[in-house]
Amino acid sequence: MDARKHLVLLGAGHAHVEVLRDLARDPVAGLRITVMSRERFSPYSGMLPGVIAGHYAAAEALIDAPALAARAGASFVQDSAVAIDLARRVVRGGDGAEITYDLLSIDIGATPALDAEGAATHAIPVKPIDALLTRFAGVAAAQSYAVVGGGPAGFEIALALRARHGEAQITLAAGLLGLLPGLPEGARRRAMAALARHEVALSEGHPVTEVEAGALHFAGRPTVAAEALLWCTGAGAPGVLASSGLPCDAEGFVHVQAGLDVPGHLEIFAAGDAASFLPRRLPKAGLYAVRQGPVLAANLRRAVAGEPPLPFHPQRHALLLLSTGDGHAIGTRNGFVVEGRWVWRWKDRIDRAFMRRYSAA
Numbered sequence: 001m002d003a004r005k006h007l008v009l010l011g012a013g014h015a016h017v018e019v020l021r022d023l024a025r026d027p028v029a030g031l032r033i034t035v036m037s038r039e040r041f042s043p044y045s046g047m048l049p050g051v052i053a054g055h056y057a058a059a060e061a062l063i064d065a066p067a068l069a070a071r072a073g074a075s076f077v078q079d080s081a082v083a084i085d086l087a088r089r090v091v092r093g094g095d096g097a098e099i100t101y102d103l104l105s106i107d108i109g110a111t112p113a114l115d116a117e118g119a120a121t122h123a124i125p126v127k128p129i130d131a132l133l134t135r136f137a138g139v140a141a142a143q144s145y146a147v148v149g150g151g152p153a154g155f156e157i158a159l160a161l162r163a164r165h166g167e168a169q170i171t172l173a174a175g176l177l178g179l180l181p182g183l184p185e186g187a188r189r190r191a192m193a194a195l196a197r198h199e200v201a202l203s204e205g206h207p208v209t210e211v212e213a214g215a216l217h218f219a220g221r222p223t224v225a226a227e228a229l230l231w232c233t234g235a236g237a238p239g240v241l242a243s244s245g246l247p248c249d250a251e252g253f254v255h256v257q258a259g260l261d262v263p264g265h266l267e268i269f270a271a272g273d274a275a276s277f278l279p280r281r282l283p284k285a286g287l288y289a290v291r292q293g294p295v296l297a298a299n300l301r302r303a304v305a306g307e308p309p310l311p312f313h314p315q316r317h318a319l320l321l322l323s324t325g326d327g328h329a330i331g332t333r334n335g336f337v338v339e340g341r342w343v344w345r346w347k348d349r350i351d352r353a354f355m356r357r358y359s360a361a
């Protein structure tokens with residue numbers, strides 16, 4: 001029988017890849033580690049629109065999770081957790097296999113809510129991203145595309161489609177919330193100008209009510225043709241969190257305190273989109289998962305040593321860089337807005353540096 005403590009990392013998301021890098025650099029004596037994740041390759045979402053636009057090969061935006069786990073001395077199990085038995089401290093995978101943990105960390109992201117009639121059948125959800133890339137390849141010859149969701153992902157993907165398909169009809173359906181809600185007016189204006197320049201039709205104020213093969217129906221505006229439909233709406237919670245009895249917010253994301261620890265469960269931590277940060281509501285954005293990575297790594301070490309966690313201090317003003325698919329980008333932080341080719345080069349440098357951290361070289 002292995003007497004070492006067992007750390008189970010559930011999901012190889014943006015925070016956990018940093019935990020693995022940290023553990024590879026400085027192993028913890030007496031700790032056994034297992035990573036269970038649904039996919040072998042963890043996509044870096046910041047570069048995904050660039051993959052669709054043709055700026056990057058898919059492999060450039062994918063982190064090889066088993067290889068990273070191996071460098072940290074961890075076992076990798078490709079499976080989707082369907083239940084966490086909190087009393088027995090067991091994670092159950094889809095194939096029925098059970099993994100017992102002493103310490104559990106959850107970074108399983110969020111899933112798009114396919115909430116219009118027919119969407120589950122006809123739309124391609126933006127997550128899981130590996131499935132998106134496969135299904136997207138299957139619709140590469142379409143003449144009309146629609147992207148549902150007016151947030152940063154929907155905006156970038158609509159323009160990435162334009163970069164890839166010069167002649168296709170492209171519609172961005174931004175729904176009741178409209179384009180890039182919450183961003184400064186200057187950023188929204190520039191984003192609208194980019195859509196107009198690239199002849200991407202924008203629909204705002206009309207929710208999508210129904211989806212069928214080849215068409216998108218709205219409340220209060222004409223039907224739009226869409227041979228291929230990409231679904232990039234707000235993030236829904238993975239069902240396994242609430243169904244396992246973890247303390248969750250009203251949407252089903254697991255509560256975490258300042259130290260990314262789950263209240264009432266000293267042995268469970270969570271980060272990224274799956275977590276609902278109690279000290280202050282955080283946007284579901286990869287950059288918070290990335291920033292949480294080093295704090296999570298430190299706190300998992302502290303938990304092994306029986307020490308209390310240190311707090312995560314989220315940035316007040318996050319930098320958002322939006323590619324417009326044409327070698328330019330729009331950047332915004334703390335009310336300031338910039339745009340240009342240099343902004344894209346800046347974003348490209350940040351994204352490539354992120355990926356270099358988790359590659360073998």
Ligand SMILES: Cc1cc2nc3c(=O)[nH]c(=O)nc-3n(C[C@H](O)[C@H](O)[C@H](O)COP(=O)(O)OP(=O)(O)OC[C@H]3O[C@@H](n4cnc5c(N)ncnc54)[C@H](O)[C@@H]3O)c2cc1C
Pocket residue numbers: 010011012013014015016036037038039041042043045046048049079080081082107108109110126127152153154156157238240271272273274284285286287288289321
């Ligand atoms: C197209 C697109 C562009 C985006 N661009 C940006 C951007 O520029 N900047 C930004 O800040 N944010 C961006 N986002 C948002 C960003 O993708 C998410 O906020 C980010 O991925 C959250 O990271 P995470 O670690 O929480 O989860 P994820 O990156 O989603 O990782 C979750 C991991 O868990 C695994 N998993 C899922 N369910 C299970 C399960 N049940 N059991 C086991 N494993 C599981 C998955 O395989 C994956 O490895 C973008 C999103 C999209 C879709």
